[in-house]
Amino acid sequence: MKAGQSVVSASLEDYLEAIHHIAVSNGAARAKDIAMALNVKNASVTQALRSLAEKNLVNYAPYEVITLTPQGQSIADDVIQRHEVLEQFLSQVLGFPADEADENACIMEHSINRPILDRLAQFMEYFQTCPLGDIHWDQDQGYFCGGQNGHQKDNCGRDVCGDQNIQISPDLDFSNEDSQK
Numbered sequence: 001m002k003a004g005q006s007v008v009s010a011s012l013e014d015y016l017e018a019i020h021h022i023a024v025s026n027g028a029a030r031a032k033d034i035a036m037a038l039n040v041k042n043a044s045v046t047q048a049l050r051s052l053a054e055k056n057l058v059n060y061a062p063y064e065v066i067t068l069t070p071q072g073q074s075i076a077d078d079v080i081q082r083h084e085v086l087e088q089f090l091s092q093v094l095g096f097p098a099d100e101a102d103e104n105a106c107i108m109e110h111s112i113n114r115p116i117l118d119r120l121a122q123f124m125e126y127f128q129t130c131p132l133g134d135i136h137w138d139q140d141q142g143y144f145c146g147g148q149n150g151h152q153k154d155n156c157g158r159d160v161c162g163d164q165n166i167q168i169s170p171d172l173d174f175s176n177e178d179s180q181k
Helices: 010-026 031-038 042-054 070-093 098-108 114-128
Strands: 135-138 142-145
Touching (some): 010 031, 031 042, 070 098
Antiparallel strands (some): 135 142
């Protein structure tokens, strides 16, 4: 949650996320679309929209399109970012099928704290841009940094794999000064 944002329940975060995705996909969000997207009854949507409107997170009037306020959009963006990072981690790093990764990211996105999410995002950026593309998930061995030839750390092709002298900075500079000489 960013500074200045209202505290909303996981359920209301799901509504904000759904409104955002529906509006992007359809050009506008309506209560019936939200009910279908979240697989809930229309009465539940109405109650949630009233609650979100009271918190100044949506612009809502019965039978009209629903839009996010700037504060509602900010919360939706935050939830979407948490979801995307978690989904990528679960599918790309841990090797879960996309549907299972998506389902579990939906559960986890509401409770992960910002420092852990930020570290996961940094790891995912590194994972996705590994210069040798040799970071793999092995179901029997678990996560490892190993080349195509085996599961040993020294097979990844980097002189610094496992090296304690690697300098990791917040700006994602994973280079080792000694290896560049």
